[in-house]
Amino acid sequence: MRTKLTLLSAALLTASLSSPFIPVSASAAIPQSVNGQMLPSLAPMLEKTTPAVVSVAVSGTHVSKQRVPDIFRHFFGPNGPQEQTQERPFRGLGSGVIIDANKGYIVTNNHVINGADDIQIGLYDGREVKAKLIGTDPESDIALLQIEAKNLTAIKQTDSEEIRVGDFAVAIGNPFGLGQTVTSGIVSALGRSGLGIEQLENFIQTDAAINSGNSGGALVNLNGELMGINTAIVAPGGGNVGIGFAIPANMVNNLVAQIIEHGEVRRGVLGISGRDLDRELAKGFGLDTQHGGFINEVMSGSAAEKAGLKAGDIITSVNGKKIKTFQELRAKVATLGAGAKVDLGIIRDNKTKSITVVLGEADATVSSEAGGIHPMLQGANLENSKKSGIVITEVAQGSPAAMNGLKKGDVIVGINRDRISDLKTLKEQLKDPKGSVALKILRDGSLLYLILR
Template identity: 60%
Template sequence: MKKPFKPSASAKLSKLSLVISAALFSSALALTSAPALANLPPQVDGHVMPSLAPMLEHATPAVVSISVVGTHEVSQQNVPEAFKFFFGNRGQNQAQQRPFRGLGSGVIIDSDEGYIVTNNHVIENADKIMITLKDGRQIEAKKLGSDAKSDIALLQIEAKNLHSIKLADSDNLRVGDFTVAIGSPFGLGQTVTSGIVSALGRSNLNIEQYEDFIQTDAAINSGNSGGALVNLRGELIGINTAILGPGGGNVGIGFAIPSNMMHNLVSQIIEFGEVHRGILGVSGHSVNSEIAKAMELETNQGGFIAQVMPDSAADEAGIKAGDVIVAMNGKPIKSFFELRAKIGSIGANKKVNLTVIRDGDTKTFTVKLKQDQSAEIAAASIHTMLKGAQLTNDSKKQAVVIENVAEGSPAHMAGFKAGDIIIGVNRSRIKDIAQLRDQLKDTSGVLAINIIRGNISQYIMIR
């Protein structure tokens, strides 16, 4: 088992130095529009010229370029036309297997272990992943795991003299904080752009299933996907993921996955090889003026709980329908979507403190999250012959259900079909995906997968 990833300690800067940095940054933005000043020396009349270069000298070596080759099924996506991902031909309208090549970016988060974080859509369906470091070295990477619902993936390379980036606490971000985006747009090579945090907690955009985006106006384009969004200390505050681009280009509205959310997900991938998503067991709505008026609430923000599932984590903790969740672990919750995204990035069996308004009173509940058994697992990470299959645990049948099989995929060619129930490998009983993974891990030769199809028990042989 790999050691859990721990972010490096943040650099300590005095309040005065932060104020000076912000002032210098503003001056730098103003000076960039004056070509006549472009070649001025570092000092003019004894005054140091403002520059982000010292910070970037430490941050940019941790950002890499990613190139991939593979095959994918090109089909209609449930993504609004205005939202353009930074990679591949994800929005095309056909349903067939096609070879592809693509470019993206990634961030080294642990130089000792060679861990690189990027977006799932950058390396999805890739057969070969090549990493290009800032110093020009090219190294093939292996995929350790990914989470399509939040669009995070973790890669690993073996190399010496790597540079990792420090993580910031993204919960401390404020609208107006300066940002710098680092990535490789259009395959041009490493590029740096600057801007500010335009908004926080962006959700309900139908880009991913779990959304709690940082919005920034730092220019990001095709190829920046998976790259770094950093603050003026050079600390990672987000992973650039998508843009709002009706014309396919940058219009100053980009979205990044917060570093805290990324860290929670990556830690699970390192420990388990997949995300063990926590689930609260509620449904609800974001509080607005209409709900606030109907329920006589004094707040227009938070997550209104419409239903609590029986025997769920929320039910066992004492949360009830009609409650309004306004904070988690002491940090404000602005909407139900934000609540869902934050809960969804925290691992199963973890405890969270939820601040709730009930009948005008404020209460705090400690909730132990349960595991989301309906989450689809990337079957390819279990065995290459299961690539193209979507697996879920069925707790009632104590088995693994194949929800879907992509036509033409290795799983389809092996003979698996949607609806098949996996109950065993060779002579061993299988009750869930974890046991299936354990049975198939590091095995060679022919394996007999025992399935139930309809009312018939049969075996499918894979190698």
């Protein structure tokens, strides 16, 4: 039986949202007693918390392009169609969490709503409300929605940096479209990364049973406070085996704040490359600790260089919180946002010290996942050119970007009649595109146009 990591949205389900939830009964809110002794129960907490967790139903159309077979192209001649477009309708179910009752903000996973034309929210009291997409961050798999509705309940917040392994955890979501379901367990591990689920990983691991459809649901503590957003499971054969992952609440809040303020995530960057501090490396440097991020290189002109970081430094904490791996460091820094001041604890020459860094803008130095900019660019990685324009550094085989004719090494220099100089300009131009988009491409010294439909 093959073990695989599975994102939790229940895609391609056609279940109705007419009865999206199974409410906790009123009688369950009263703990039972034995010989006059009251038995412990989660029901009182859940009665206050479950109304903040919603179901998310999406529908849309996947558009793909395929090359017309040579035999047909020969029949139609050189002016005939070179490719054919296929449209496939889809439906899916997931979960979401209300974080602001007054403004109607709901957090879910990006993969739940990705490509959706219609997003419907099922509230705890049975109401169905159409949602507006405010913004997404594909690299961390977070999306922010907004609804217009009265009498909403927002979830309470907690500092996810204070979570400890062994803390009790309760998962609330909409698995398999069955209706709201509650399971409990503990926090099994913290700072999980290197799983290949998302580009930015710093997961809470839990053994609370979560399954397909729980994506975007809440992981809460015994006070009903949000610990994280459920995202993925380790699933041999697609079933739950008690290994689930959630995005920490602090990470979610940092990303949401940027989306609300800027309409997008302005990712922070240190400007370093490095690796985990493992046993062999620690032994070579004569260190007792085996946790931290080892700096291999500091980029010229980067925020790290300006702050005085050097190759060979070992970063052990971010804003007073210890880190275990370089991936955890990367995820925390990237979600804090450009311009944020960060206090880094480091080890240099076997001495500990603290350095304050003002994070740079990620768009200036780091490639960006293009799917969050335009659906037909999904599968391409973009990076600002050293001269002008945007270089395509990678194109995934079979992706929408590849189907649209984009290739590694292409440089985007314009959209329709407008010149494009960098990623920021590209995002602005494609924020609300009308109809087809013509990308002006520089390829092998020649200019051409590619149409994104």
